[in-house]
Amino acid sequence: MARFLVQKSEPLNGEVKISGAKNAVLPLMAAALLSEGTCRIMEVPQLKDVEVMKDILISLGATIEEVEEDILDISFPDVIENEADYDLVSKMRASFLVMGPLLSRTGRAKVHMPGGCTIGARPIDLHLKGFRALGAEIIQKDNYVEAIAPEGGLVGESVYLDFPSVGATENIMMCAALAQGTTYIVNAAEEPEIVDLANFLNKMGARIKGAGTDTIKIEGVTSMKGAYHTVIPDRIEAGTFMLAGAITRGQILIHNIVPDHVKPITAKLRECGVIVEMGDEGMYVVADQKPLRATDIKTLPYPGFPTDIQSPFMAFLTTVEGSSTVIETVFENRFMHVAELNRMGANIKTSGNKAIIHGGRHLEGAQVIATDLRAGAALVLAGLVADGTTEISEIYHVERGYEKFINKFKALGASILRIDD
Ligand code: UD1
Secondary structure: OEEEEEEOOOOOEEEEEOOEOHHHHHHHHHHHHHOOOOEEEEOOOOOHHHHHHHHHHHHOOOEEEEEEOOEEEEEOOOOOOOEOOHHHHOOOHHHHHHHHHHHHHHOEEEEEOOOOOOOOOOOOHHHHHHHHHOOOEEEEEOOEEEEEOOOOOOEOOEEEOOOOOHHHHHHHHHHHHOOEOEEEEEOOOOOHHHHHHHHHHHHOOOEEEOEOEOEEEEEOOOOOOOOEEEOOEOHHHHHHHHHHHHHOOOEEEEEOOOHHHHHHHHHHHHHOOOEEEEOOOOEEEEOOOOOOOOOOEEEOOOOOEOHHHHHHHHHHHOOOOEEEEEEOOOOOOOOHHHHHHHHOOOOEEEEOOEEEEEEOOOOEOOEEEOOOHHHHHHHHHHHHHOEOEEEEEOOHHHHHHOOOHHHHHHHOOOEEEEEEO
16 A cells, blocks of 8 residues: 655755646536537646546547647547446546536436545535526436436526535536526635636637626537636645645745635735745745744635645644634534644644644654545645654545645655555
8 A cells, every 4th residue: 555654854945836726627627528629628737536537538438638748638529428437436526527518418417426535425416406407307316316408408597506616616607508598606616716617618618707706607508619728726736835835944936826826825824924925936935934823714615715725734733832723614524634633743622613723742753544635735744844754544645636746845855755565
């Protein structure tokens, strides 16, 4: 089983380039299902999740050409499969994103219930609410979901999301793109990845307005063509490296970062006393000034503090004197890293969705488990400042979502090794 061995490292120093966003590229790839021509996606990160999405699209009939390491051409024949392979879909929750475009293009879609990180129940009721509103009949049976469009085709409607779900907003937006009439998604997610998807769909011929606000208007079109698109930078990877600089009290220059996308992380790091400044070349994170201060965070849908940065930020807070409170409001089971950080000497107490961190602790290397993708990143950060060696297992979670993870950390001076026995 592959593991990371992380040694206490000097303050990280140097430059890092952020890759294309995992959470943007997966829906963009699914959106290619709607196109009658070839879609070219650029700045595609090399990730396990991207490989899974490629395999799913190929199983539906796609031809995918790797033009360059980070450029994919995706095209589909006129007639495509409408059942997504069960084994593939169960590997990754985001594979459920093929449901909306498949239903829209073929009138029928059958997809296994999705898998993914175990950070909560992660239901799909809001996705299905959207498909139903557009007229689809939904059959849920034996761990799969089937959606069937009415005889005359899907028809636009107003869909209110009880929670601004990222995946549901994307799935409904893709489904509505080829429906008749106008769809409104009300209380839509406003994440940058939603805007990126809407931009791509519009290049393909869709008519979408309001992405990035809480109401998205989609006027259905009858066909969509191929388009070129560059994936936005990964704001979660960027946040992880901002925290790598902060936790090691280092100095890092981050290239390919959109400052607006990381605003809440920047604000919280500044509250702690870390210098975060945008320069001509990128974002500078400087944390060698002492002492840093504790702060409180509460995760929220965008533009609130991202849930995906909660665990890396918590790792950082364990190193700052004073008490901090972290409240998780997006997922109900996203404190699994707490037990692992405590195993390393942190003092974190949880009660429901609230964690209290008594910071300024001396961390010791230990054997810990990457319980989910971002928890794995948090443990790497903690390992960089813990005495001795931190051995992290189940790192496949981390490799699902961070491109060239080890190499990027090593280039900044981190002592980290991947072993596979
Ligand atoms: C996406 C991101 C993930 C991030 C999350 C929240 C991708 C591939 N993944 O996941 O990294 O942590 O947004 O920013 O983009 N919910 C329902 N019913 C639904 C759908 C969701 O109740 O039908 C709930 C979920 O259980 C969760 C909350 O809504 O509590 C947020 O989930 P959602 O925004 O859908 O996250 P994902 O799209 O799965």
